[in-house]
Amino acid sequence: MFYYEVLCYNCKKTFKVYEGSQKYKQAKENNIKVFCCEDCDHRIRMEAIKNFF
Template identity: 45%
Template sequence: MIYYKTVCTCCRETFKIIEGTKKYEFYKRNMKGKFVCETCGNKIYLEARKSLISKL
């Protein structure tokens, strides 16, 4: 199993990006990009969804 270790931009903890995921493909294209771990990604998604629903 191939993976890369990178640092989450939100919580500053290291996490693994596993081969075969979309995040892995994005990482291969742009290794200097900003990436978030699963927990922070879920928090961001839920907060954006809540904000969108409150505007409707």
């Protein structure tokens, strides 16, 4: 399985994006190597919900 090693801009950890995922596509097409990892993605979403209410 193909994947890219990318960096999370939030927690500064490297993580893998696998072929078939949206992030992999972005990494390939736009040569982006910095993303938000699943954990931070989830955390940010939860924070947004908390702030909303």
